[in-house]
Amino acid sequence: MNAKTKTSKKAASAPKDANGSGAAQKTARDVLLSVEHVSLSFGGVKAIRDVSFDIRKSEIRAIIGPNGAGKTSMLNVINGFYHPQEGTITYKGEKRSQMRPHDAASHGIARTFQNVALFRGMSTLDNIMTGRSLKMGKPIWWQVLHYGPARQEELKNREFVEHIIDFLEIEAIRRTPVGRLPYGLQKRVELGRALAMEPELLLLDEPMAGMNLEEKEDMSRFIIDVNEQFGTTIALIEHDMGVVMDLSDRVAVLDYGQLIADGTPAQVQKNQDVIDAYLGVAH
Amino acid sequence: MFFLETVISGLLAGVMYALVALGFVLIFKASGVFNFAQGVMALFAGLTLVGLMTGTIPITHLTNDALAMPGWLAIIATIAIMMVLAFAIERLILRHLVNQEHIILFMSTLGLAYVLEGAGDILWGSDVKVLDLGLPQGASDWLLDNWGLYVEKIELVAALTAGILVAVLAVFFQKTRIGRALRAVADDHQAALSVGISLRTIWVIVWSVAGVVALVAGVMWGSKSGIQFSLSLIALKALPVLILGGFESIPGAIVGGLIIGVGEKLAEVYGGPIIGGAIENWFAYMLALAFLLFRPQGLFGEKIIERV
Numbered sequence: 001m002n003a004k005t006k007t008s009k010k011a012a013s014a015p016k017d018a019n020g021s022g023a024a025q026k027t028a029r030d031v032l033l034s035v036e037h038v039s040l041s042f043g044g045v046k047a048i049r050d051v052s053f054d055i056r057k058s059e060i061r062a063i064i065g066p067n068g069a070g071k072t073s074m075l076n077v078i079n080g081f082y083h084p085q086e087g088t089i090t091y092k093g094e095k096r097s098q099m100r101p102h103d104a105a106s107h108g109i110a111r112t113f114q115n116v117a118l119f120r121g122m123s124t125l126d127n128i129m130t131g132r133s134l135k136m137g138k139p140i141w142w143q144v145l146h147y148g149p150a151r152q153e154e155l156k157n158r159e160f161v162e163h164i165i166d167f168l169e170i171e172a173i174r175r176t177p178v179g180r181l182p183y184g185l186q187k188r189v190e191l192g193r194a195l196a197m198e199p200e201l202l203l204l205d206e207p208m209a210g211m212n213l214e215e216k217e218d219m220s221r222f223i224i225d226v227n228e229q230f231g232t233t234i235a236l237i238e239h240d241m242g243v244v245m246d247l248s249d250r251v252a253v254l255d256y257g258q259l260i261a262d263g264t265p266a267q268v269q270k271n272q273d274v275i276d277a278y279l280g281v282a283h
Numbered sequence: 284m285f286f287l288e289t290v291i292s293g294l295l296a297g298v299m300y301a302l303v304a305l306g307f308v309l310i311f312k313a314s315g316v317f318n319f320a321q322g323v324m325a326l327f328a329g330l331t332l333v334g335l336m337t338g339t340i341p342i343t344h345l346t347n348d349a350l351a352m353p354g355w356l357a358i359i360a361t362i363a364i365m366m367v368l369a370f371a372i373e374r375l376i377l378r379h380l381v382n383q384e385h386i387i388l389f390m391s392t393l394g395l396a397y398v399l400e401g402a403g404d405i406l407w408g409s410d411v412k413v414l415d416l417g418l419p420q421g422a423s424d425w426l427l428d429n430w431g432l433y434v435e436k437i438e439l440v441a442a443l444t445a446g447i448l449v450a451v452l453a454v455f456f457q458k459t460r461i462g463r464a465l466r467a468v469a470d471d472h473q474a475a476l477s478v479g480i481s482l483r484t485i486w487v488i489v490w491s492v493a494g495v496v497a498l499v500a501g502v503m504w505g506s507k508s509g510i511q512f513s514l515s516l517i518a519l520k521a522l523p524v525l526i527l528g529g530f531e532s533i534p535g536a537i538v539g540g541l542i543i544g545v546g547e548k549l550a551e552v553y554g555g556p557i558i559g560g561a562i563e564n565w566f567a568y569m570l571a572l573a574f575l576l577f578r579p580q581g582l583f584g585e586k587i588i589e590r591v
Contacts, residue, residue, distance in 0.1 A: 101477060119471060121469075129460075130463050130480070134479040154459075
């Protein structure tokens, strides 16, 4: 499995290196989401200050920064959990001052959470099936009877979910209540639930936190495969710099709620502000 | 034989408790709200049903036979009214209390209980009402003749109804999209929102279903002993049922109801003469207390394990 991981990662990053990061060369026309001058505060605490950046179609966009830099807050702004006091969010060409979670979900934004937020009492299968909620709309009376159109719909979506289960190689835990799964697998199920939404934009909040090397390699492979096979745009927060540099097309760096650098992994790595933010600097 | 009769009568009383407890569990599962108003909802549903069937004009309490609805139509109308009520509760109360402490939500249902009780009084009057849906009354002759058992027909109907209700709810919860969404909301609000589940819709559905369950409970209790305001007090008996069964378990509500029903009948019949009777009134609470000491999560509740 390791060997396969390595090669698929190489294959994925090779052309990018050759072109000097393929996705970064895409024009502004391909921007899927952009945030402009977004500020968010909780009382007197300023979590995000005047941040602007964009996410282009089909790229893997990393958001990094030290703890408390406002990375998760940024994701929460994008999918509508937080409403920024200032700034605009433009998604698929539509400009708005805030997102609402339901709108975000129905317009193709899916996410995972930093501290796994699965439905603990439910099986892997049921958890991933909830990701199909918006794709299923047969009326409640058919559902109560569990018959007719509702049954057809259930079977059709179940088939889709089985594909995801195959893709993520979690066939064996299909029926297991997720509360009983080890952490690494829970993260995978959570990814599965997000994928079940057939998202255009996938937000991953520390998808590899707390994982061992092997689990990280598996997760990296899934992220690359999702990006390449389905063309899904991915924005991810991650602390493992090796992973970030390997996976992402472009990196945005936040520190104390401010955007301090934005560019290709190579550019960001050399940026003095970034180095200072991570290593600390004598004042 | 007498023992068997006591057990059966206890089981059937337990079904009644279980019906009320079921309404509690549904709402608690989906929103973490302990709905103190569940008993009053049963009362309100019963009052409305009787009012519609007898053609009572709200507020004036005068009856007009021309307005009287047949039983089936009155039931459908009452279900519709309970759904409107669910919608109003979401719109006027829950929506404004999102992300508040559980105790605050609980207090709001306490208020709701009083409002509903008052509304029931104003609309339909406070006298004891006879509910005649044509459900069979009296003892079951067949059981009496063949087995020598005295069992009320209405209680058998209640048991059957509860069984069907639970089966339908179980399928609904386990196998359907909305059922999954209900369980998802119960587990994690934010995650549910992130997959596009609407909390508001789910809450309206849950309270509607709880309203329908309340109607069934109201009809069963009402057919047995008339629709009266003491009906809202059976909510208190549902509390020990929930402690026994676990607040989040539908099977728990049923089994808990049965245990309490049988337990208090047996205690009354066999323990009563020894310590002077009236055990039926407090037995359930003592049993609940014992459970709280030794198994606080209830028989079917999820054991709370915290990783430290």
